[in-house]
Amino acid sequence: MVNLDIARIFDEIASILEIKGENPFRIRAYRRAARTIETLTQDLKVIAERGGVSELKKIPGIGEGIAKKIVEIAQTGDCKKHRELKQEVPAGMLELLKIPGVGPKTIAKLHEELGITNIEELEAAAKAHKLGVIPGLGRKVEENILKGIEQYRRYQGRxxxxxxxxxxxxxxxxxxxxxxxxxxxxxxxxxxxxxxxxxxxxxxxxxxxxxxxxxxxxxxxxxxxxxxxxxxxxxxxxxxxxxxxxxESASFGAAVHYFTGSKHHNIRIRELGVKRGLKINEYGIFRGEERIGGENEEDVFKSVGLAYIPPELREDRGEVEAAKENRIPKLIELSDLRGDLHVHTKWSDGKNSIEEMAKTAIALGYEYIAVADHSPAVGIAGGMNEDKLRMRQQEIERVNATFDNFRVLSSTEVDIKSDFSLDFPDEILKELDVVVAAVHSKFTQDKDTMTKRIITAMENPHVDIIAHPTGRVLGKREPYEVDMERLMEVAHDTGTVMELNSFPERLDLNDVHCRMAKDYGVPIAISTDAHDAMQMRDVIKYGVATARRGWLEAKDVVNTRGLEEMMKMLKDRR
Ligand SMILES: [Zn+2]
Ligand SMILES: [Zn+2]
Structure with missing residues (x-):
């Protein structure tokens, strides 16, 4: 049991209580506990074993009842209350919770009005337009539910x-x-x-x-x-x-290669083997009946005259040809990064102070971070107005004065509004060290409009980086329609950096887009978009993994540079 599992149990308890229409205070208590536990840096099980209920209660958001349940889960791996509640609602109704855009309140309503208990019934009702007439739902919700079901099915099992x-x-x-x-x-x-x-x-x-x-x-x-x-x-x-x-030990390398895949990559390797009179399979490399190699994975590549191909490249996207000609790139590594150009602090919707973020960054070996708190339009995320931005600047300067070889860069994640305008005037943007711009609303604009919307931001001389350029959230929101090749052209012409957002639900740009950027000569910033210090530490590896899948090398990424050199790659300073 790790913290995330415990958080998941409390979330599910809250959802079931909500479906049952129970006391909102209890529901909120479980949700609050789940959020706290998710971001806790210590292992709850260890705390429970060491100090029991009394120590758990010291954690903000954890009361007596929940502390007792944590102890129970730590000891038994299970929670009685959770088990009992799960029996009180049909399993199909709980599955409905996994559909993007369908919450417990909607499920309760659908059950009450139409007796819906599972996905099939929900789909049928939505297709028959039975949801549109339910007060508080409407046609739009009906459409979204059908889309959500489609998405859920696509990601199911993954x-x-x-x-x-x-x-x-x-x-x-x-x-x-x-x-x-x-x-x-x-x-x-x-x-x-x-x-x-x-x-x-x-x-x-x-x-x-x-x-x-x-x-x-x-x-x-x-x-x-x-x-x-x-x-x-x-x-x-x-x-x-x-x-x-x-x-067997003698087959290990061949088996690792075989079971790593991809299928298409393996087919290419096998074909090359056949040309050389070799049979390559999960058991080894064979000439006739004789096993001539396969203990180590390198044997497989060597046997067909190829340089070693890192696993992230094995998708049959040109890696076999590159290995033949000794053109396999020296892929970027986590240790190449020297800063993070997109993090949030308490000044918008982040959890930690500027100083806390800076100290974590220093512990990671970074030389700089850009605090990219939201602009006013993203009100829900605590966007800063101009006054707040000025106050924050004072704090940045105070914090910077305490460090010798580290710099907090003043930045914002400025909203690219649906009318193409930016959410801060140029006079403000030009004062900032780094400007990150992003779309956070009206994701449904058509492809031409969305493309123009982002291009307009790129053409602004103060906008340095476009964050999460396609807006996708895996399993929850499809990318908006946008002409990526056109964006790359303009990024190249205007000197705009494209972000690879490392959040595991985003990974945006994706691997294919990263490679496209490299082809267009557009530099990438691998950023975390962290909303707390632990995220900054924990999610960056997913960004680096995606960059590697996109064939990126350290030189393709701006934040592998030291501060001065990195700043020179941004627009205002060139
Ligand atoms: Zn954002
Ligand atoms: Zn952000």
Whole structure:
């Protein structure tokens, strides 16, 4: 049980109570606790074991009742109240919660008015236009629900990289403790760092496979054991399918290559093998009956005359040709980054002060951060007006005076409004060190309009970076329509930097767009858009992974530069 699992339980309790129309204060208490727990930096289980209810209650937002439940979950891995509540509503109604745009209140209403208890019934009712007449819902909601159902189905069975990776890493860490495990690695789309993951694949070398399988199928948090054998076992953990294969030492590299994929990449490699009279499969590299290699993954590439190809590139997007000609790029690494050009602080909707963000950045080895608090139009996110912006400037200067080799850059995430105007006048923008501009409203404008809207921002001489350029939120919001090639052309001509937003739900630009930017010679800023210090630390790796999938090298990314050199790449300073 990690903090996120506990938060998920409290969220679900809150949703069920809301569906049942119960006391709003209790509902709010559970929600508040879930939000607190999500961003907590210490392990709740450790706190519960050490200090029990009394210590848990010291955490803001955690009362007596919830503290007791945390202790129960820490001890038993389960919560009785949660179990009981789940039995009080049909399982199909809980699944409705996963549809983007459908909340507990809507579910309660749909149940009351139309007796809807699952997705199929909801879809049928929406298609028959039965929702439009319900007070408080209307035609628009009906349309959105149908869209939401479609999206939900598309992502069903896939989870975000940020969910799969930590669990996979903790499984590997647990199994590594066994003497019976000689070698172990993550394979599959997770090793290629795709933005969503179907299932987790893990490969092990062991001479005592049954010991490994016993440990695997009894890992903490296992919800179901689908299969258990000596060479392969499958479990369900946190709703994800996890497959573990035990292979011979002599086959390990070939198996890792085979199970890392992608399928299309593997086909290309096999074809190259055939041309050289080799058979390449999950068991090794064979000439006739004789195994000539396969213990290490490098063997596979060497056997067909290729340079090593990093897993993130194995999508059959030209990597085989590049490896043949020794043109595999030296992909960017986490340690190349020297700053973060998009973070939020308490001055808008962030949780930490400027100083706290700066100290975390210093601990990460950064030389600068740009505090890009929202502009007034994003009122819901605590956008700053001009007075607030001026007050913040004083604090930035005060904080900067305390550091020698670190700089807080004054910035804003200025809203690109639907009428193409920016949410701060030029006189204000020109005073800032870095200007990040982004679309946060009217996502439904047509492609031409949206493209012009962003181009107008790019043409402003003070706008340095376009943040999350397609606006997508994985599983929740589709990207808005925009002509990306046109944006790249204009970015190149105007010297505008494009952001790769590292938030796991965004990863925007995506891998393909990153590569497009590189082709157009448009520099990228890999930013976190962190709303607290821990996010700044934790989500950046997903941005770097996406950049690597987009073939980016350190030189393609502005924030791999030291402060002075980075600033020279921004518009005003060139
Ligand atoms: Zn934003
Ligand atoms: Zn932001």
């Amino acid at each position: 989870v975000l990289l940020s969910k799969a990776l930590p669990y996979a890493e903790s499984i590997v860490k647990e199994l590594k403790k066994l003497d019976a495990v000689e070698r172990i690695t993550i394979a599959g789309s997770l090793r290629r760092m795709r933005e969503t993951i179907g299932d987790i694949d893990i490969l092990v070398v062991s001479k005592r496979p049954s010991e490994v399988m016993d440990a695997f199928t009894s890992l903490e948090g296992v919800e179901d054991v689908i299969a258990k054998g000596d060479t392969k076992s499958s479990i369900v953990l946190k709703g994800m399918d996890v497959d573990l294969r035990v292979v």
